[in-house]
Amino acid sequence: MTGPSGNDSGRDSGNDNVPVLTVWSDIGCPWASLALHTLHAAAERRGQTLLLDHHAFPLELFNRQPTPKFIVDPEVIVIAACRPELGWRLWQGKESEYPVTTLPALEAVQAAKDPAVGGLRASGELDRALRRAFYAESRCISVHSVILDIAEECAHVDAGALQAALARGAGRAEVYEQWRTAQGPDIQGSPHFFTADGYAAHNPGARFEWTGDPNKGGLPRLHAYDTDWADELLDKLSAAAGRIAGA
Numbered sequence: 532m533t534g535p536s537g538n539d540s541g542r543d544s545g546n547d548n549v550p551v552l553t554v555w556s557d558i559g560c561p562w563a564s565l566a567l568h569t570l571h572a573a574a575e576r577r578g579q580t581l582l583l584d585h586h587a588f589p590l591e592l593f594n595r596q597p598t599p600k601f602i603v604d605p606e607v608i609v610i611a612a613c614r615p616e617l618g619w620r621l622w623q624g625k626e627s628e629y630p631v632t633t634l635p636a637l638e639a640v641q642a643a644k645d646p647a648v649g650g651l652r653a654s655g656e657l658d659r660a661l662r663r664a665f666y667a668e669s670r671c672i673s674v675h676s677v678i679l680d681i682a683e684e685c686a687h688v689d690a691g692a693l694q695a696a697l698a699r700g701a702g703r704a705e706v707y708e709q710w711r712t713a714q715g716p717d718i719q720g721s722p723h724f725f726t727a728d729g730y731a732a733h734n735p736g737a738r739f740e741w742t743g744d745p746n747k748g749g750l751p752r753l754h755a756y757d758t759d760w761a762d763e764l765l766d767k768l769s770a771a772a773g774r775i776a777g778a
Contacts (some may be wrong), residue, residue, distance in 0.1 A: 533683040533764045535717045536725040549580050549652065550771040552764070554723040555588045555713060556639075558672065559598045559633040561606040561619075562734050563588075563722035564662045565756075568617055569736065571659065573761035579769060583655040584644075587637040587706045588713050588721040596632040602745045607666065609739070630673040636661045639678050640703030641709075643688055648696055653687040660685050729766055735760040 536553045556563035567583075574581040591597060604621055611619040622629055630636075640661070643654040660681050664670040671677050675697070682690040696702070712718065719733040736757045743749030 535712075535723070535731070538728050539604070548669065548772055548776050549582045550727065550768050550775060551582050551584045553584045553586060553725045553727075554722055555586045555709070555718050557588050557633055558636050558658065558661050558665065559630070560588075560590060560605065560716070560721040561603060561610050561666070562737060565610050565614065565617070565737070566722045566724075566731075566735060567659065567662065568614075569758050570761045572616075575764055575773060577762075577765060579765055581655075581765075581768075582651055583658070584651055585640050585654055585658050586713075587641065587709045588718065588723070589634060589637060589706060589710050590721060591632060591634065592707075592710050595690045595715075598629070598633060599745075601630055605745075607749050609751050612752055613756055617666070618663075622714040624671065625777050628671045628673050630665060632673045634706060635675060636672045636678055637706050639682070639693065639697060640702070641705040642681075642696040642702035644695055645692070645696060645701065648692045649685075649687045653685065653689070655685050656685045657682055657693075696753060724764065726764075726767060726771065728767075728771060728772070732760065732764070735764075 535555070554563075554567070558564070571581065583629070586618075596655055600622070607619055607621060611617055640654050640658045643649055643657045644651055649656075660671050661678070664677070664681050665672050668680070672681070672707045678697075681695055682688045682693050721734075723731065723733045724735065725731050738754040738756070739751055739752070741751055745751075
């Protein structure tokens, strides 16, 4: 088993000059989705290739409860108010169709890492699309058919191969193995970023607190959100890419 940084070599065999950034997160965690959006946006602005190795931090297994709408909703409100470019909104679908679990989506992201499905590039693309589907489009990402529909929209995902992989149970063992690893001291929560050369950051950029117990009506307060961390991390990845190319 690899450590928190995931990929032992720090790069993907299909992208030998691109260092891999490992992120531990739950798709149902708004703070992780905010951080990933910030990082993707910065990489696109810079024209820099970003290769992510997603690892599951399955909150429902840690907390022994379904996706907590009463916690996710206020977090979505404060984050969307701060970063309107996200395009997030409160759940617009039927209450009965709210995603009760993110495990099927997390499993699909793991299954997509198989080169036959598309590899890390496809896995990262699917993760990003699933988050957009949940937070911006109110699609029930707990449902197998919805996940496959979203996969069909991803240019680098072989949706047919993903369907076959999921039918074999691909991704489930990986999610549970990662959950066991995440119970150790190195992984602090969702999101937590790691690079092969020792960089680590938990929920970078966000300064927030709960005004009280979220289980008893407490609300999140976002004091500030600094996006500079994304450029600093991308600078580190760019330097690592230079070292790989010169090796």
